Amino acid sequence: MTDIGTIEVVEVTTENQSLMHVVADDLFDAPVQSNLLQSYLAEETHWLVAALLDGVVIGKATAMVHRRPDKEDELYLDEIDVIPELRRKGIAKMILKKVLEMAEDWGCEECWLGTEKDNIPARKLYESNGAKPEDFVLYYLEY
Template structure:
């Protein structure tokens, strides 16, 4: 098994997006499409943070800055994931720490996210960073 001391965590940008040519199969819901990746990265408020080990992307976080006319910027953390063979080794925590550092550097007032009630690993991760769960209703609008 590769040594985690060689793990690199960084933001994917237009200049280093070739790192996405070697993504672990189980990381995204579907294969990464270059056209969609380019469109995502073209938006300065869209962030893609990756964990790379031995030139292979094994973890990721997608996030978006939520801007409004009446409040300071907030970061919406869409998804953090690590491939199954590397879970519970602190990689997601390192990714989250990196994302929160970027949010602070870029003047985001707070970060918000959601997860399923039964996703205990995610809940522990977020709570270990001081997050407090709130009750709310989630609706999906189909159109």
């Protein structure tokens, strides 16, 4: 069993982006590309949070501050993930805590996100942090 006390959760920035050179398999949909990483991190409202174990990124979250002309900033939490063999050990909760701390420091009024109905571990994670599920319809526009 992994000691989650040895896991470090950090915000990845342009200054420490080299942390992303060693990423566990199955964490991202495809290999991290340096040019895309640099472009993503160049936007101050795009956040990447990584969980590291022995120098290897084993968990991550991507999020974006959503700015609007009529309301205060809010956070859109795009994705939290941990490699399959380390799931259900509290790592995602540590990542979420870091993201929400960053959102509070930024001044975001709320955080919104979505997950599949059958993703029970994700739903439990969010609900354990006070989230309430909403009914809504999701559309994908292809072009």
